[in-house]
Amino acid sequence: MTFSNSDPVHVAFAGLDLHGIYISGSDGNAVVKLSSGYNICVPEVLCTPAPECSAAQPHHAAAEPLKQDANLPLLSIISTGGTIASTVDYRTGAVSSKFTAEDIIRSIPELAGIARYHTAQPFNVLSENMNPAMWQELARAVRDEIAAGAAGVIVTHGTDTMLYSAAAVSFMLTTPVPVIFVGAQRSADRPSSDNAMNAICSAKAGVSDLGEVVVCMHATSDDVECALHRATRVRKNHTSRRDAFQSIGRAPVGMVSYPDGAVTLGKDAVLRGTHELRLLDRLESRCALLQYYPGMDPAVFDAFSGYAGLVIAGTGLGHVGTDCIAKIAALTAAGTLVVMTSQCQAGDVCDRVYETGRDLLDAGVVEGGSMLPEVALVKLMWVLGNTTRREDAVRMMQTNLKGELDYDLGREM
Known part of the structure; x- marks a missing residue:
């Protein structure tokens, strides 16, 4: 039996009947993500199709259009890559950027109850490969989304250089709506991933009364709240902790509690509608x-x-x-x-x-x-x-x- 990526499968292994999603296979072995979130590698002959993977459902059926509530505010998700849009390449064991903005929405169903979405992907890179020309392209993409009517813009970005990109967009763009940079310290295939909570909190911030560029990441190592850090006062202070990002020299401009999504803004936060949309995107790269x-x-x-x-x-x-x-x-x-x-x-x-x-x-x-x-x-x-x-x-x-x-x-x- 030949399986495709994401096919539901049953695995008869060590006297257990396990259910999971087929991820990849090579040399007669299969990597399967179990419903618990953990991955196992077993001989592929132990895998059989789950009922959802019957002949009546073709392996390569096109994804159905996203169903969105027209009564909800419009958010734009601009995907640039990074861990929040990454998975494991099981050939090498490395994490690589693969998911688009639409993939992120499909994988985090809670987003559908917060807003309706337009997606864009100007490029797809790990953040160490970002450069000033990409900052300019990103600022223009954000401007275009706001001009087209977005109530807020979410930028998914790798965490290693996110502070540079967020600061660059902040200087180049005067915005009347929230622009939320969000990333993940741990990729979506890991049980400890922070991608879903960070994305949900960024969407809540995107429909809030905020009116500036911020970075939205875990405020603590627990799944309790995300901090909204001003783009020009934030730094990544740890290589791998989920609360790696901290505001430097002052408090965050806001907090988003989880799972209720309540947004609390500080007294110095710039509010929605304070400024008119303006783009000055010239940079001196030397x-x-x-x-x-x-x-x-x-x-x-x-x-x-x-x-x-x-x-x-x-x-x-x-x-x-x-x-x-x-x-x-x-x-x-x-x-x-x-x-x-x-x-x-x-x-x-x-x-x-x-x-x-x-x-x-x-x-x-x-x-x-x-x-x-x-x-x-x-x-x-x-x-x-x-x-x-x-x-x-x-x-x-x-x-x-x-x-x-x-x-x-x-x-x-």
Whole structure:
């Protein structure tokens, strides 16, 4: 008997009659996902068709159109790939992006009771393969969905670089509706997967009163609530925990409880309808991020000759070794806008306290305040893509545009 992926099967094994879904087969063996959520590998001869897999139901029947409630608000799901849209490749044991936005809706039936959906997939990549050109394409796709009438947009994305993409869209797009970036730390085929809860909470946030770009992920390791993190103040702080994402230096702008889906917004959350839709999607890609470390060879800075911008993640208040200052001065003299941030999780850069900091200011370095280094890089790309004069770029970098700073840096501290 030949089975196709997703065929229901019975497995007679070790005196048990098990029910599951056929996933793959090779060399006479079959991988079957049991109804418990666990996978087993058994000789394929032990598998027989379940009643749902009779001859009256063809193996390759086309998927039925999604049934949607016309009375519910319209959400758009833009799928870019990542773990939330991934499964295991049983040939290699690796996780790869395979599911489309429609696959996600079909696999999480609870979504159908929250909204009706339009889906789009501008590309399908693991997040380490994202780049600034894809950020631009993504921002345009989100703009198009909102302009077409979406009450909110959900962007499914790999978690490793989701903070970069979310920040980039936040700077490029002014939105009147929620734009929710969501991912998963564990793929859908794992019993501990967080994909379903994260997706459900993101849909609830998508129909809420929110009006800005956020990241929606588990708030704790338990299935209790998801946090809504402002796109310009979030960081992934753990490689694999379900609550890896944390707001840095402030509380999340909202919470979504589970399973009831109640959305609670903080007092500083931007509300739906506050802004009109606007897209400014120019980026200057010749920018870089460099983390300073003790003993760094000043020649490292030579690699950034000709760059339009450089963000340095310095120590403490925003310092580097004094032997690096001459190289930085040469960069700024040649036209590179150099922005100083801190490796610390919280607090402001202030290069006016110690002698090294004053020398950095004399070398032309711009203070980045409380901006996270990754966010400062994305903002610098956007600022330099939309300005021509250095003084305008400096002013914009030191102005709180999307909640990335605690206050405008021109203000007295």
